[in-house]
Amino acid sequence: MKVLCGRVIRTILLFSCLLFLLAPLSRAEDTDQIFQDANDAMARGDLPSAITVLKKVPFSKSDDSGAFVRSRMQIARLQFALKDFSAATASTKEVLAVYPDNSEALNFLASVQKEQKPRYVVFWEDCLRFLPNLLKGAVMTITLVFCTMLISPLGGLLIALGRISRFKPFSTLCWFIIWLFRGTPLLLQLFFIYYGLPSLGITFKPFTAAILGLGLNYSAYLGEIIRGGIQSIEHGQMEAAKAIGMSYGQAMRRVIIPQTYKRLMPPIGNEFIALIKDTALVSTIAMVELMRSADQMFNAYFNVTALILAAIIYLVFTTFFTFIFEKIEHRAGIYENR
Amino acid sequence: MKTANQPLLSLKGITKRFGALTAVNGVDLDVCPGEIVVIIGPSGSGKSTLLRSVNFLEEIEEGTITFEGNEVGYVKNKHGRRHLDTPQKICALRSEIGMVFQHFNLFPHMTVLGNVMEGPLTVQRKSQEEARHIALDMLAKVGLSEKRDVYPATLSGGQKQRVAIARALAMRPKLMLFDEPTSALDPELIGEVFDTIRALGKEGMTMIIVTHQMGFAKEMADRVIFMEAGSFVAQGTPEDFFANQMEHDRIQSFLSRIL
Ligand SMILES: Nc1ncnc2c1ncn2[C@@H]1O[C@H](COP(=O)(O)OP(=O)(O)OP(=O)(O)O)[C@@H](O)[C@H]1O
Numbered sequence: 001m002k003v004l005c006g007r008v009i010r011t012i013l014l015f016s017c018l019l020f021l022l023a024p025l026s027r028a029e030d031t032d033q034i035f036q037d038a039n040d041a042m043a044r045g046d047l048p049s050a051i052t053v054l055k056k057v058p059f060s061k062s063d064d065s066g067a068f069v070r071s072r073m074q075i076a077r078l079q080f081a082l083k084d085f086s087a088a089t090a091s092t093k094e095v096l097a098v099y100p101d102n103s104e105a106l107n108f109l110a111s112v113q114k115e116q117k118p119r120y121v122v123f124w125e126d127c128l129r130f131l132p133n134l135l136k137g138a139v140m141t142i143t144l145v146f147c148t149m150l151i152s153p154l155g156g157l158l159i160a161l162g163r164i165s166r167f168k169p170f171s172t173l174c175w176f177i178i179w180l181f182r183g184t185p186l187l188l189q190l191f192f193i194y195y196g197l198p199s200l201g202i203t204f205k206p207f208t209a210a211i212l213g214l215g216l217n218y219s220a221y222l223g224e225i226i227r228g229g230i231q232s233i234e235h236g237q238m239e240a241a242k243a244i245g246m247s248y249g250q251a252m253r254r255v256i257i258p259q260t261y262k263r264l265m266p267p268i269g270n271e272f273i274a275l276i277k278d279t280a281l282v283s284t285i286a287m288v289e290l291m292r293s294a295d296q297m298f299n300a301y302f303n304v305t306a307l308i309l310a311a312i313i314y315l316v317f318t319t320f321f322t323f324i325f326e327k328i329e330h331r332a333g334i335y336e337n338r
Numbered sequence: 339m340k341t342a343n344q345p346l347l348s349l350k351g352i353t354k355r356f357g358a359l360t361a362v363n364g365v366d367l368d369v370c371p372g373e374i375v376v377i378i379g380p381s382g383s384g385k386s387t388l389l390r391s392v393n394f395l396e397e398i399e400e401g402t403i404t405f406e407g408n409e410v411g412y413v414k415n416k417h418g419r420r421h422l423d424t425p426q427k428i429c430a431l432r433s434e435i436g437m438v439f440q441h442f443n444l445f446p447h448m449t450v451l452g453n454v455m456e457g458p459l460t461v462q463r464k465s466q467e468e469a470r471h472i473a474l475d476m477l478a479k480v481g482l483s484e485k486r487d488v489y490p491a492t493l494s495g496g497q498k499q500r501v502a503i504a505r506a507l508a509m510r511p512k513l514m515l516f517d518e519p520t521s522a523l524d525p526e527l528i529g530e531v532f533d534t535i536r537a538l539g540k541e542g543m544t545m546i547i548v549t550h551q552m553g554f555a556k557e558m559a560d561r562v563i564f565m566e567a568g569s570f571v572a573q574g575t576p577e578d579f580f581a582n583q584m585e586h587d588r589i590q591s592f593l594s595r596i597l
């Protein structure tokens with residue numbers, strides 16, 4: 001009897017020991033099962049029941065396995081996906097109540113709050129965030145554009161006059177400049193001036209290199225355009241100017257070149273619109289202009305608004321210049337209107 | 339050096355070649371002050387080329403141009419080769435010789451007044467007021483004062499040519515060259531241009547006029563010259579010229595074609 005009693009006690013003890021040992025294990029099995037069920041529900045696309053299932057993960061003060069946090073964050077994400085932002089916030093706050101420093105929860109809360117705002121508010125906030133930097137870049141872009149717009153027509157005129165000059169060395173030089181700068185990519189020219197010339201002992205600041213590259217390139221293009229404009233003026237104009245005693249220079253300045261303005265305005269306008277966009281290339285030679293600023297903002301925040309804003313600013317510039325050129329073209333041709 | 343009877347312009351052996359083609363072939367011509375010389379001739383005979391040579395718009399290969407008693411326009415370099423004088427000298431000469439073109443060649447970007455002022459203003463460096471004063475005078479002379487502020491595009495052909503004449507006159511030239519001034523005009527507009535030229539003749543302007551308008555030649559010319567293949571074939575007073583034209587069957591056939 002005593003033996004039997006001892007056996008029973010041993011067995012009971014053993015079982016209770018086993019039970020005790022297996023208790024946490026069985027609970028772990030439960031949570032896994034819950035997550036499994038939730039996954040199944042999600043796979044079926046049944047998000048609400050996935051949430052219900054996940055809510056079964058019990059709360060525990062010491063959530064060693066992290067199941068509780070995991071479940072609540074999963075719930076929050078599902079609620080977020082269902083656009084129930086206040087519920088998602090509540091679920092996230094459940095986690096924060098226990099672990100106030102949980103970075104996943106904090107980040108998620110921020111994005112939930114952001115999502116809760118109307119899109120235009122978010123966009124507006126992004127704009128305000130990016131705009132100061134982008135505008136600084138835009139000022140540099142405009143500076144580059146204006147400098148090139150001042151230099152290149154003068155350079156272009158010089159090149160054009162050189163091309164039609166009867167003084168061989170000058171016309172050959174101008175032909176060479178056009179050949180070189182129209183025949184190679186602007187990007188390569190900028191690289192050569194900024195990164196290449198230092199190895200020959202010539203070093204430029206980024207701005208100088210940018211102006212030099214853009215100026216020469218656009219002078220070459222405008223040179224050919226202006227030459228075409230000058231040569232399109234009827235030959236009789238030059239003869240009439242000479243017949244009243246004008247020198248070649250006077251005839252060019254007073255008679256020929258002024259008549260090219262209207263004809264030149266559309267192609268030069270086109271070139272200048274292209275120039276506004278080509279300034280983006282100087283971002284590759286350490287210049288911080290609009291494109292570079294947008295790129296920096298985009299990389300820092302991974303936020304597409306920076307790029308959209310930059311596009312808008314470029315569009316404002318190009319639209320404005322198109323408008324101005326149309327006005328100038330109209331003015332320049334006033335004498336043709338009957 | 340300058341005498342009363344000396345010709346204003348004297349051409350000796352003017353020869354102009356375009357490659358193998360001799361456009362003007364050894365032409366001699368004396369034009370006295372106040373004389374009106376009309377040159378006629380078939381297309382391609384070198385009339386324009388001759389006029390343009392006088393104004394140094396063409397560089398001649400041979401011959402001399404004497405203006406007011408001085409041989410002008412060409413100098414020899416140290417190798418003995420002839421070439422055009424310095425641009426300054428050529429410009430100064432051109433400003434003393436007015437030229438009117440078949441196609442007017444008005445400056446389209448300047449108003450009528452601007453066109454006429456341009457010479458005095460830019461070439462003679464006169465003041466704005468002075469140039470304006472001269473220009474208004476010249477526009478009055480050609481009867482276009484009321485058109486002073488319009489652009490050439492708004493004018494009729496006859497008006498354009500009169501503005502072109504005023505533009506040339508504003509330089510106060512001593513000699514006027516007209517290269518078919520009415521050939522580009524509708525027949526009804528020819529008269530107004532010739533009226534203007536006629537008035538100039540009455541004022542004593544020396545003129546060389548290339549034209550196909552025989553009526554005008556008969557009426558106004560002191561001398562009529564027939565040019566063909568770069569040479570002067572016949573010349574004389576209008577009376578003689580048109581009376582003796584029968585002697586030249588080529589002149590006759592030319593005239594019968596254009597009359
Ligand atoms: N710049 C030039 N280059 C080559 N040949 C030319 C040039 N200018 C004129 N010629 C030729 O010289 C010849 C004379 O031309 P020009 O214009 O003087 O004749 P024209 O008498 O004025 O004729 P038209 O009555 O048609 O005006 C023509 O055969 C013409 O083809």
Ligand SMILES: [Mg+2]
Nearest residue numbers: 385386387517
């Ligand atoms: Mg001719």
